[in-house]
Amino acid sequence: MKKILIIQTAFLGDLILTLPLVQIAKKHLPEYSFDIVVIPSTSEILKNNPLVNNVLVYDKRRSGWGDMFKFSKQLKKNRYDVLISPHRSGRSAILNFLASPKTNIGFDKSSMSFLYKQIVKYETGLHEIQRNLRLLEPLGVHEVDIVRPEMFIGENEKSVVDSVMSELRLSEDEKFVTIAPGSVWFTKRFPESKFAKLCKSLSSVGIRTVLVGGEKDIETGMRIFKETNSEKVSDLTGKLTILQSAELIRRSSLLVTNDSAPLHIGNAVETPVFAVFGSTITGFGFYPYSKSDIVFETNDLACRPCGIHGRTSCPIGTLECMNRIDVTIIAENIAELFRKA
Numbered sequence: 001m002k003k004i005l006i007i008q009t010a011f012l013g014d015l016i017l018t019l020p021l022v023q024i025a026k027k028h029l030p031e032y033s034f035d036i037v038v039i040p041s042t043s044e045i046l047k048n049n050p051l052v053n054n055v056l057v058y059d060k061r062r063s064g065w066g067d068m069f070k071f072s073k074q075l076k077k078n079r080y081d082v083l084i085s086p087h088r089s090g091r092s093a094i095l096n097f098l099a100s101p102k103t104n105i106g107f108d109k110s111s112m113s114f115l116y117k118q119i120v121k122y123e124t125g126l127h128e129i130q131r132n133l134r135l136l137e138p139l140g141v142h143e144v145d146i147v148r149p150e151m152f153i154g155e156n157e158k159s160v161v162d163s164v165m166s167e168l169r170l171s172e173d174e175k176f177v178t179i180a181p182g183s184v185w186f187t188k189r190f191p192e193s194k195f196a197k198l199c200k201s202l203s204s205v206g207i208r209t210v211l212v213g214g215e216k217d218i219e220t221g222m223r224i225f226k227e228t229n230s231e232k233v234s235d236l237t238g239k240l241t242i243l244q245s246a247e248l249i250r251r252s253s254l255l256v257t258n259d260s261a262p263l264h265i266g267n268a269v270e271t272p273v274f275a276v277f278g279s280t281i282t283g284f285g286f287y288p289y290s291k292s293d294i295v296f297e298t299n300d301l302a303c304r305p306c307g308i309h310g311r312t313s314c315p316i317g318t319l320e321c322m323n324r325i326d327v328t329i330i331a332e333n334i335a336e337l338f339r340k341a
Contacts, residue, residue, distance in 0.1 A: 020147035072098035180262035182217030183309025187279035
């Protein structure tokens, strides 16, 4: 069997948006097997995935040039026919080159794109899923639609969430909202005080909320939970794995999130998504795409966007893009969604 390797060593959200590439390739190129290179913090998302033969974990943050060359030798031994890199970093391009596949495919806007034998134009105006799927065109596969990422949640994850919901006294038929307040970037984070205000507003009309997130979001979750001071608010930040969180989001009636990985998890498990966009814009191609999804943002700001990935601080010190978003409007839209459900 011929072999394809996909290199995606970016953030969790980027890996989720790469999954449709594997799904469509597997459908149209059954003669190939698929391996994928990821970083340690994102590898869990591929657990139980029957479409991927091997998940190769590369810890780029702890690896020097010597480690990279050693890892590339492992890739070279696997003798891949095709190497595809949705990630546009120079490191990914070097790994592609050193792995010595028969051919490799990357974007024209990738760092060190000259190392790719086949170049695909990175189109603005498309969703990231659509852009990634274009990397299959040199292999004769043409898919223009947004394809929903598939996540394979196992029985163990479902059992854990069963127990969690029982502890929270959330029945199977009870509607609730999951809220993911975290993000790697400061300018992508809706202020904690606004999330707390939203939780209070929903609590006042009897809607329960559950905070979710990784270990880095624990302090954020604790502060929001403490400020709400409501029995209808629960804090699970740092307490669930990625797939367990995905299962909880799947069971919720709505996910409220920043422009971050949970947004893409919500779309993958087909839960309606209300996304708050601050310094970034939907035009970058990382927006929620289901019919019931809504993006809340501040338009007509000369300073927005200030970066495709967000920033560690607001360049002008006001964070106006976030502060001008009205929590009341978000709460009203949630109430309306619940009335229609």
